[in-house]
Amino acid sequence: MTTRRHFLISAAGAALTAGTGSVMAAAGKPAENITWDRTTDVLIFGAGQAGLCAAISARENKAEVLVCEKAAFCGGHTAMSGSGYYIGGTEIQKKAGIEDSIEINWKDSVDRGVKAHRFIKRDTRVVRRVYNEGIDGMHWLEKYGVRFMPNPVQGIGNRKRVHYVAPGYKKGSPVLIDTLAKQAQKMGAVIEMQTQLTGLITATGEPTLGVRVVGAQVKDAGGRILNIRARRGVILATGGFANSPELVKRFHPYLAGTPSLGSRLNTGDGIVAALSLGANMIVETNGFGMNMLFVGTHKGQSMGLPMTEAPLIVVDKKGLRFEDESKGYLAACHKMTEKGIKLADWVFDSKTYEAFKDGCLKPMFTTEVVNKYDSIEALAKGEKIDAAQLKATIEKYNADVAKGRDSVLGRKALLAAIDKPPFYAFECGPRIYTSYSGIEINAEGQVMDTRARPVPGLYAAGDVTGHLAYQCNLGGGGISGISMATVYGRITGANAAREKPV
Secondary structure, three states, X not given: OOOOEOEEEEOOOHHHHOOOOOOOOOXXXXXXXXXXXXXXXXXXXXXXXXXXXXXXXXXXXOOOEEEEOOOOOOOOOHHHOOOXXXXXXXXXXXXXXXXXXXXXXXXXXXXXXXXXXXXXXXXXXXXXXXXXXXXXXXXXXXXXXXXXXXXXXXXXXXXXXXXXXXXXXOOHHHHHHHHHHHHHHHOOOEEEOOOEEEEEEEOOOOOOOOOOEEEEEEEOOOOOEXXXXXXXXXXXXXXXXXXXXXXXXXXXXXXXXXXXXXXXXXXXXXXXXXXXXXXXXXXXXOOOOEEEEEEEOXXXXXXXXXXXXXXXXXXEOOOOEOOOHHHOHHHHHHHHHHHOOOOEEEEEEHHHHHHHOOOOOHHHHHHOOXXXXXXXXXXXXXXXXXXXXXXXXXXXXXXXXXXXXXXXXXXXXXXXOOOOOOEEEEEXXXXXXXXXXXXXXOOOOEEEEOOOOEEEEEEEOHHHHOOHHHHOOOOOOOOOHHHHHHHHHHHHHHHHHOOOOO
């Protein structure tokens, strides 16, 4: 009789966290000596957007599904997000009078990448599926009870493509997760909380490339180590590594030590496990490597999109502007990190407030502290900004606005003088939010190894794969984490369910 040994690849240990160490084996036990504590068809790690979409998709294809979630609740990074589903060419846009399409969205992303002097550095077929299938993904979510707001808003880019889940910005996130979790369970998927991936189990006793993944080892809420067999496939939807200082330092060293706003459970478990198996890691750089957001110093709430919708300036405590504000929060946050700026203030006047108080500025005023002042001098004193320099900065900016040209930072959009009191200031600092680097997948959601071949039986979706558009050096704003997670959650769930059982 032929003996099969199973090999356990650990997702723990400092050496593996660094991605360069040795692999730990499960003593090369013969198959007959392995105790499978549970068996399922499709084993999914992570109950955020990608994992829940994968679970529903796998159940649509009649597979038995087990979802293991590290936390005591569903949601992952999605539960903390603004709930924005970025995509172009929707019926919602059409009804709102917004001209857009799949091709326009794609061209905009390519053009923004080219304008930034980037070149396409990986297979675009992977990300193109999100642009092509993102609208259908919205309809699929709607079929299962998810609702979107009727008026898309402006994100990065030149079209209003941000579709918030109802009832709106941030509030839609828990509703989205709750709706999908209930649907997955209604369809028969089993979700186990406080069950953490500790290693992948493969079909041989050797740590060689090309070995099929046949299950995983987990630690349950009681601390027990369990072996779970996956007859058809394992899907990693474990999120990124924004809260792994070791992985941040390894892949994006200039961000080492930067505080994180992301889920405290996003520590790269799935990435480490996949790398240990020989998976390829795409380290994204031209899209900044990691997503960052401004976080208010008073209540710790994240802010971003108003920078691309409302005319305002951002200054440091010396009273100086440091980045073209219309480039958005991501560019500004990374510029602060690059220059070592710890705190900044968004400054705008009553004209901007009146024009946008019921729109993009509303979340800031309802969830954070925005201080109001009768003069720029009072604002400088209250926010502890160099008064003389702030006054000079605003005078120069206003003079440039009158000429239609920002001579300091080259800003061309959202130019409006800051000259009508009262004046407003929002104090904030940069925080890491999500990681744009991740394990490589192909257009079927299969994890790719360092030979550019699929790892048999292993799939990935969501933040664990990073930002698919930025990895191609496309410009931002065409798709988002939620749209990528939805599309590839569906793809991986269906494909894993259709695998030949082992």
